[in-house]
Amino acid sequence: MRRLALTIAIGLLVGGCLARAADNQSTPPPLKLKVGDVAPDFKLQYFDGTDLKDVTLSQYRGKKNVVLAFYIFAFTGG
């Protein structure tokens, strides 16, 4: 009986550690695009208060650096 309890306790401990390890692995997957890769061109719109304006990445080529700041949802922090 005692041996059974011990086996179960060890089993739970090992299981917990494995689950935690799997958790850690799944959190930060690396990005597909790496430093040095060409950034894919896009054509997106924003509203300036009057009109919808088109913006492409290629319009800045040779002129400006571009920061693309992706965020999850409007009206959230960060």
Place this chain on the structure above:
Amino acid sequence: MKNFQQNLKKLEAADTQVLGVSMDSPFSNKAFADQIGVTFPLLSDWGGETTRAYGIYMDKYRAARRVNFLIGKDGKILEEQIDKSAIDPTKIVDACQRPPLKN
């Protein structure tokens, strides 16, 4: 986004255009920009095509990951910041101010 706004003058002085991107509509992004005092464009990737092209679409949230890319004038990626580390843009602001990028 506010953190980029606070650094906007430095970034503009270093020839850098800041663009926010999310999968919200253009109109909710405009309302969001007004609310938090952001003056650079917040682009709407309605449908997520660009978010997917950049490999940062998250099925779980049906939205983009929190990622900043600094793209040089040649169109190549110079810096990346991911998730929590993307909240403080210091690394990107510093990179913009390095001499080669100002030319």
